[in-house]
Amino acid sequence: MALRLSPCVDASAESASVLALQNVLPFRRPDADGRRGGRIHLSPPELAGGEMEALEETLRSGWLAPAGPVPKAFESAFGHVSGFEHVLATSSGTAALHLGYRVLDVAPGDEVWAPTLTFVATVAPAVQMGARITFLDVASESWTLDPDMLRDALAQAAREGRLPRVVVPVDLYGQCADLDAIVSVCDRWGVPVMSDSAEALGATSRGRRAGQGARLACFSLNGNKIITAGGGGTLVSDDPELIASARHLGMQAKEAAPHYQHETTGYSYGFSSVLAAVGLMQLRALESRVASRRAVFDRYVAGLADLPGISFMPEPSWGQSSRWLSVMLIDSRRFGADREMVRRALDEAGIESRPVWKPLHLQPAFRSAGRIGGGVAAGLFERGLCLPSGSMSPAEQSRVIEVIRRLARG
Numbered sequence: 001m002a003l004r005l006s007p008c009v010d011a012s013a014e015s016a017s018v019l020a021l022q023n024v025l026p027f028r029r030p031d032a033d034g035r036r037g038g039r040i041h042l043s044p045p046e047l048a049g050g051e052m053e054a055l056e057e058t059l060r061s062g063w064l065a066p067a068g069p070v071p072k073a074f075e076s077a078f079g080h081v082s083g084f085e086h087v088l089a090t091s092s093g094t095a096a097l098h099l100g101y102r103v104l105d106v107a108p109g110d111e112v113w114a115p116t117l118t119f120v121a122t123v124a125p126a127v128q129m130g131a132r133i134t135f136l137d138v139a140s141e142s143w144t145l146d147p148d149m150l151r152d153a154l155a156q157a158a159r160e161g162r163l164p165r166v167v168v169p170v171d172l173y174g175q176c177a178d179l180d181a182i183v184s185v186c187d188r189w190g191v192p193v194m195s196d197s198a199e200a201l202g203a204t205s206r207g208r209r210a211g212q213g214a215r216l217a218c219f220s221l222n223g224n225k226i227i228t229a230g231g232g233g234t235l236v237s238d239d240p241e242l243i244a245s246a247r248h249l250g251m252q253a254k255e256a257a258p259h260y261q262h263e264t265t266g267y268s269y270g271f272s273s274v275l276a277a278v279g280l281m282q283l284r285a286l287e288s289r290v291a292s293r294r295a296v297f298d299r300y301v302a303g304l305a306d307l308p309g310i311s312f313m314p315e316p317s318w319g320q321s322s323r324w325l326s327v328m329l330i331d332s333r334r335f336g337a338d339r340e341m342v343r344r345a346l347d348e349a350g351i352e353s354r355p356v357w358k359p360l361h362l363q364p365a366f367r368s369a370g371r372i373g374g375g376v377a378a379g380l381f382e383r384g385l386c387l388p389s390g391s392m393s394p395a396e397q398s399r400v401i402e403v404i405r406r407l408a409r410g
């Protein structure tokens with residue numbers, strides 16, 4: 001077959017390669033049909049409807065590059081859903097964070113402040129850029145960055161002349177950080193805020209949507225998030241210049257010249273058209289996903305909150321969580337079993353659950369990082385368990401609840 005450089009898809013080559021793939025890939029999850037008796041997962045990806053058609057249309061169009069009309073349409077739809085005017089779609093949420101750190105000019109030796117209770121990706125790119133990380137504790141009312149602790153720590157850092165280059169609050173498990181309070185204390189010292197909202201698309205806080213009010217925010221479209229494109233992320237802002245320079249850096253920092261002129265080096269962080277087609281369809285399901293995740297949370301509360309020693313992630317009066325994950329706290333002395341015993345019992349019953357994020361200040365990778373407090377986060381890690389939170393039949397969720405009830409004292 002002649003080698004073709006045009007972006008057109010050769011239909012026969014396409015079906016031939018799919019046939020070959022079918023011999024090596026298990027296309028179905030073992031429990032994809034016949035859900036009864038199947039394993040219940042923490043946050044499995046779900047189809048929204050229309051993905052197949054969108055994929056087919058995109059493949060046939062020949063627009064497969066990480067540029068062109070499909071990612072553009074995705075960015076515009078994402079702007080609508082997130083409430084941000086400027087959106088850059090990226091190959092992952094971590095890539096979006098990396099570009100965010102770059103456009104905020106984080107340099108070796110700079111301080112970056114983040115809550116300790118988060119996924120490693122919040123700070124990993126900054127570490128790789130040579131920044132020094134300081135972890136702060138979370139507030140027990142929201143499990144997100146404590147604004148009072150931040151205010152005092154910033155005042156102290158200002159006195160010592162070592163203000164952070166950026167503060168990165170995290171919207172945890174679908175719950176927004178108290179961004180108004182955080183931005184107002186950071187504004188006082190001229191420190192920009194980048195919100196890691198990877199887990200909180202669809203959440204609101206004080207009448208605004210996740211990340212709104214921050215200089216930059218990032219989201220993830222990874223397979224376990226509330227909506228997914230099978231991978232991908234976004235960096236968003238109300239500042240067109242920040243997004244324009246992130247876009248430039250994310251596409252290898254090519255200057256406008258036919259020979260590709262480079263004034264600096266960038267990254268290959270573009271969002272594939274193929275994934276953008278899936279993401280476009282998924283975005284339409286966001287509202288119903290939030291409603292269904294909140295209903296899952298409510299059913300856990302109804303089925304478990306009467307047990308001694310059991311409580312749930314609080315929702316502060318100023319925010320509405322997407323309840324991306326339902327998180328339960330176990331006081332082992334009152335309940336009669338600890339978090340690990342519950343997790344193992346669920347696992348044996350074919351149910352996936354996961355401890356709350358291990359605070360980053362307790363991770364060996366961050367032995368030399370700075371730390372302010374951390375006791376609240378450490379306690380949440382010890383007692384907190386994330387329960388299956390995707391779409392489940394009431395019967396499946398009752399199975400989860402039953403396993404936990406059987407472990408209760410008495």
Ligand SMILES: *Cc1c(COP(=O)(O)O)cnc(C)c1O
Binds near residue numbers: 093094095199222
């Ligand atoms: C998922 C996640 C990310 C990273 O997103 P990817 O798309 O997986 O790179 C970053 N921060 C937090 C808090 C996350 O949960």
